[in-house]
Amino acid sequence: MLTLNMRSADRKSDYIYRQIYRQLKKEILLHHFLPHEKLPSKRDLAKGLKVSVNSVNSAYQQLLAEGYIYAKERSGFYVEKLDTLPVPFGSSRALNPELAESPDSRKDWLSFSHMSADRSCFPFDSWLNCEHKALRSRRTELSDDPSRFPQGIYSVRRTISRLLSVTRGVKCFPEQIVLGGGTQVLVQLLRQSFFQNATFAMEEPGYKRIYRLLTMQHADVRTIELDDRGIKMNEINRINPDVLYITPSHQFPTGIVMPISRRIQLLNWASRSENRFIIEDDYDSEFKYECDTIPSLQGLDAFDKVIYIGTFSKSLLPGLRISYMVLPQRLLKAFREKSRFIMQTCSALIQLTLQEFIDSGEYRKHIKRMKQIYSERRMRLIEELGKKFGDDVTIYGANAGLHFMSAFKSGETVDAILRRADEEKLELYGLRRCFLRSCINDREPRFILGFANLSKENIEEGVNRLYRAVYG
Numbered sequence: 001m002l003t004l005n006m007r008s009a010d011r012k013s014d015y016i017y018r019q020i021y022r023q024l025k026k027e028i029l030l031h032h033f034l035p036h037e038k039l040p041s042k043r044d045l046a047k048g049l050k051v052s053v054n055s056v057n058s059a060y061q062q063l064l065a066e067g068y069i070y071a072k073e074r075s076g077f078y079v080e081k082l083d084t085l086p087v088p089f090g091s092s093r094a095l096n097p098e099l100a101e102s103p104d105s106r107k108d109w110l111s112f113s114h115m116s117a118d119r120s121c122f123p124f125d126s127w128l129n130c131e132h133k134a135l136r137s138r139r140t141e142l143s144d145d146p147s148r149f150p151q152g153i154y155s156v157r158r159t160i161s162r163l164l165s166v167t168r169g170v171k172c173f174p175e176q177i178v179l180g181g182g183t184q185v186l187v188q189l190l191r192q193s194f195f196q197n198a199t200f201a202m203e204e205p206g207y208k209r210i211y212r213l214l215t216m217q218h219a220d221v222r223t224i225e226l227d228d229r230g231i232k233m234n235e236i237n238r239i240n241p242d243v244l245y246i247t248p249s250h251q252f253p254t255g256i257v258m259p260i261s262r263r264i265q266l267l268n269w270a271s272r273s274e275n276r277f278i279i280e281d282d283y284d285s286e287f288k289y290e291c292d293t294i295p296s297l298q299g300l301d302a303f304d305k306v307i308y309i310g311t312f313s314k315s316l317l318p319g320l321r322i323s324y325m326v327l328p329q330r331l332l333k334a335f336r337e338k339s340r341f342i343m344q345t346c347s348a349l350i351q352l353t354l355q356e357f358i359d360s361g362e363y364r365k366h367i368k369r370m371k372q373i374y375s376e377r378r379m380r381l382i383e384e385l386g387k388k389f390g391d392d393v394t395i396y397g398a399n400a401g402l403h404f405m406s407a408f409k410s411g412e413t414v415d416a417i418l419r420r421a422d423e424e425k426l427e428l429y430g431l432r433r434c435f436l437r438s439c440i441n442d443r444e445p446r447f448i449l450g451f452a453n454l455s456k457e458n459i460e461e462g463v464n465r466l467y468r469a470v471y472g
């Protein structure tokens with residue numbers, strides 16, 4: 001007679017049928033039953049275990065559903081023939097220590113990261129109000145199957161198209177907008193929809209996450225160096241790519257703002273062949289200092305050749321994961337056909353909250369306030385760097401965005417400086433992370449200095465730590 005080891009603690013904490021099911025499953029997996037052995041009848045087992053027939057029945061039904069046993073009509077339940085698992089059943093699985101993630105605790109650290117926006121100034125209460133409003137009044141869209149709006153919710157795209165027209169001079173209809181959970185997602189969509197066999201060209205140094213994304217999929221990606229106006233025109237003509245990926249408003253990472261002369265050259269270049277396109281990554285254009293914002297390249301494009309990509313990662317928060325692209329009308333039909341099976345990657349709740357945030361005027365208010373805050377921090381950081389480093393620091397690309405480039409006169413290597421920055425509890429990134437090709441020489445100590453995470457009060461201390469890192 002089968003005896004099951006039912007501990008009294010378990011009896012209280014779990015359903016009786018689950019305990020019977022678990023015990024039987026274990027016995028079967030340990031091959032304590034022969035293949036095709038008959039199990040005791042429900043009545044007998046219930047009697048033996050002093051439990052109800054119902055409990056045994058439920059356990060048998062679960063084992064049946066999972067395929068451990070099979071039923072023969074008017075005969076009973078039998079054990080299925082199972083192969084032996086290579087690892088003994090029940091052996092515990094420990095996490096390989098190399099794979100362990102440690103909760104990120106960077107207490108007392110100061111950060112020059114260029115990868116985030118300031119969270120201490122984010123209007124969380126207004127955002128929450130907008131989310132409440134979306135939850136109350138947009139229940140249809142929230143419960144809709146997202147395959148109904150693969151490009152994103154229409155009204156959200158209408159709001160974004162109006163915003164882009166006012167703030168960036170982007171000319172588009174909501175129909176041309178495609179939302180997505182990040183810039184990489186959108187570039188991936190472009191690649192698979194239109195550019196499977198295209199030759200890409202990117203700025204060197206540039207946005208490596210896109211370079212890696214494309215090269216990982218064996219795309220042909222060339223790199224083109226910069227002159228003082230941005231990506232070099234003669235190299236574009238020499239390489240003759242199909243798709244140019246550029247950041248004209250504030251070149252990433254060097255900060256060059258592309259002048260109108262180069263913009264016109266690029267648009268003319270694109271117009272000369274049917275297959276040429278420009279991807280304009282306008283990632284941090286909301287923030288421009290000492291003059292007004294510079295309108296997008298897309299707004300100048302009379303040839304329908306620019307694919308405009310933008311993000312709310314800098315203007316709101318990167319964790320929201322909401323980015324968008326504006327497709328030229330000439331690509332829209334093909335995009336819809338090719339991406340019919342795609343599901344929207346941006347959560348409907350985030351989309352609707354964002355719409356409410358923009359429509360209610362909160363977004364405009366937030367940007368206005370952040371412009372002021374970032375502008376003050378940027379000034380303060382430039383001043384502190386000047387005070388501390390004097391002529392030994394050169395700053396460039398500081399006219400826009402939330403970071404600028406810095407180069408230091410120092411006999412130290414980049415590796416040594418980064419190591420000491422770590423010891424100083426200073427988050428610091430070298431220009432090297434933006435070298436698309438690994439062969440580029442990185443001996444001069446150049447760093448990206450982001451100021452979105454450094455409060456005004458911490459700037460002096462941040463620069464002191466940087467000084468100790470640079471000179472030891």
Ligand code: 76U
Nearest residue numbers: 115182183184207252281283311313318323
């Ligand atoms: C984004 C560039 C050039 C887009 C960027 C960033 O996915 O919409 C940079 C690094 O949030 P997403 O991407 C926005 N285009 O620099 C933002 N910066 C990157 C993400 F933090 C990091 O890896 O150095």
